[in-house]
Amino acid sequence: MDLILRNACRLGAEHGLADIGIADGKIAAIEPRLAAEGATIDLGGRLVSPGFVETHIHLDKSCILDRVKSEKGDLEEAIGEAAKAKAGFTPEDVHARATRTLEKAILQGTTHMRTHLEVDPGVGLRSLEGVLPLIKDYAWAIDLQICVFPQEGLLNNPGTDELIVEALDRGCRVVGGAPYVDSNPPGQIDRVFELAREYDIDVDLHLDFGPTADGMDLDHVCRRTEEYQYGGRVAIGHVTKAASLSMPAFEAAAKRLAEAGVALTVLPSTDLYLMGRHHTPDHNVTRGVVPAHKLLHHGVNCSLSSNNILNPFTPFGDCSQMRMANLYANICQVGKQADMRECFNMVTQRPERLMRLTDYGLAVGKSADLVVLDSTSPEMAVAELTPVLYAFKRGRKTVSRQSAILHRPQ
Numbered sequence: 357m358d359l360i361l362r363n364a365c366r367l368g369a370e371h372g373l374a375d376i377g378i379a380d381g382k383i384a385a386i387e388p389r390l391a392a393e394g395a396t397i398d399l400g401g402r403l404v405s406p407g408f409v410e411t412h413i414h415l416d417k418s419c420i421l422d423r424v425k426s427e428k429g430d431l432e433e434a435i436g437e438a439a440k441a442k443a444g445f446t447p448e449d450v451h452a453r454a455t456r457t458l459e460k461a462i463l464q465g466t467t468h469m470r471t472h473l474e475v476d477p478g479v480g481l482r483s484l485e486g487v488l489p490l491i492k493d494y495a496w497a498i499d500l501q502i503c504v505f506p507q508e509g510l511l512n513n514p515g516t517d518e519l520i521v522e523a524l525d526r527g528c529r530v531v532g533g534a535p536y537v538d539s540n541p542p543g544q545i546d547r548v549f550e551l552a553r554e555y556d557i558d559v560d561l562h563l564d565f566g567p568t569a570d571g572m573d574l575d576h577v578c579r580r581t582e583e584y585q586y587g588g589r590v591a592i593g594h595v596t597k598a599a600s601l602s603m604p605a606f607e608a609a610a611k612r613l614a615e616a617g618v619a620l621t622v623l624p625s626t627d628l629y630l631m632g633r634h635h636t637p638d639h640n641v642t643r644g645v646v647p648a649h650k651l652l653h654h655g656v657n658c659s660l661s662s663n664n665i666l667n668p669f670t671p672f673g674d675c676s677q678m679r680m681a682n683l684y685a686n687i688c689q690v691g692k693q694a695d696m697r698e699c700f701n702m703v704t705q706r707p708e709r710l711m712r713l714t715d716y717g718l719a720v721g722k723s724a725d726l727v728v729l730d731s732t733s734p735e736m737a738v739a740e741l742t743p744v745l746y747a748f749k750r751g752r753k754t755v756s757r758q759s760a761i762l763h764r765p766q
C-alpha cells in the first residue's frame with residue numbers, strides 16, 4: 357500500500373474501527389487490522405469521510421472587499437458594486453484572488469468544486485482567463501469545474517450570448533444563469549437549456565432570489581427539465597422565495613422538484629445577509645433560507661454551499677463546508693439527529709450526486725479523496741464544527757492540521 361489510515365471511524369460505518377489501505381490513488385482495501393505494509397497514519401478512531409463537495413462558489417469575484425462598498429447590503433447594491441469592480445478585473449488579478457480562495461477551500465477539506473463564473477461585455481473573458489489555469493494547477497488537490505453564467509442578464513445584454521458560447525468552447529463544463537436580472541426570465545432559462553443540450557452539459561441556475569414568493573420561475577425550470585429529459589442534470593441555487601411559501605405551497609414545490617429531478621442548493625451565508633432587508637425595524641426579519649432538510653423529506657436532492665467569499669454579496673467567508681453545515685443546521689433549527697446527519701450529507705454525498713461525480717465515496721475502488729475530522733460521527737462534526745485534521749487527494753496527503761493543545765498550569 358502507498359498509505360494506510362489505521363483505526364478509522366468510517367462515515368456510514370461508525371460502529372467499529374477499520375483500516376483503509378490506499379494504492380495507486382485509490383482505496384484498495386477496507387478491513388479491521390489490515391495486514392499490509394506501507395506508510396501509516398494512526399487516526400485513533402477519528403472520523404473519515406469522502407472530501408467535501410462545493411457546488412456553488414464564485415472564485416472570480418471573491419476577495420474584493422477592499423474595492424467595493426456595502427452600505428445598503430441588498431442584492432441590487434451587491435450586483436452594482438460587483439459590476440463596477442469587474443470593469444477593473446484583469447486575468448492576473450482574478451487569478452491571484454481565485455487562487456487565494458481555492459487554497460482556503462482545499463485547506464478546509466474540499467476535494468471537488470463547481471465554481472460559477474461570469475462573462476458579459478463588461479468583463480469579457482478576463483475572469484475565465486484568470487480561473488481556467490487553476491483546473492490544471494490544482495488538480496493535485498481538487499477537481500474544479502466551471503459553470504459559466506451571465507450575472508447581468510442575457511437577452512437584455514447584447515454580446516453576452518457569444519461570450520458564453522466562447523467560454524463553453526474553451527472548457528466550461530456547466531452552463532448557468534441568473535434569470536432574475538433578465539428582462540425576460542423564462543427566455544433566459546430557455547436559452548440556457550438550449551445551450552446545455554447543444555454541448556451535452558448540465559445546468560445550474562441562480563433562481564428565485566427574492567424576499568417574497570411572487571413570480572417564481574421554479575415551475576418553468578421543472579417544465580424545461582422534463583421536456584429536455586434532463587432530470588438529475590439540473591440544479592437551482594438560492595430559491596429564497598420558497599422560504600416565504602405557505603406550507604402547502606412549499607410541499608407542492610418540493611413534490612414538483614422531486615418529480616422533475618431538479619436539485620437545490622442553499623447558500624445560507626449570503627441568503628442570511630441579503631434577505632429580509634425590506635422589513636421595517638418593528639418586524640421580525642425573515643431569514644430567507646430555504647429549509648432544505650424538509651425538501652429532502654420529499655425526495656429533492658439538496659446541497660449546501662458557500663457562494664460568495666469576502667465580497668458585497670457576502671462580506672464573510674472561510675470556505676469551510678463544515679461551517680456551512682453548522683450554520684444551516686443552526687438557523688433552520690435542525691435538532692433531529694437524522695436531519696443533523698443530512699446536514700453533513702449536504703456537503704458530501706448529496707452534492708456528489710448533484711454534480712454526478714463517478715469516482716467518489718468511501719469504498720474499495722473509489723478515488724482516495726478523503727478528509728479526517730476530529731470527531732467520531734457526522735452529527736457531532738456538524739454540531740461541534742470540528743476541524744479538518746487531514747485531507748487526501750487521490751491518496752496523497754494535501755492538508756494536515758494539528759489538534760489544538762491545552763497548556764495547563766504546572
Ligand SMILES: [Zn+2]
Pocket residue numbers: 412413414472562593663
Ligand atoms: Zn451564486
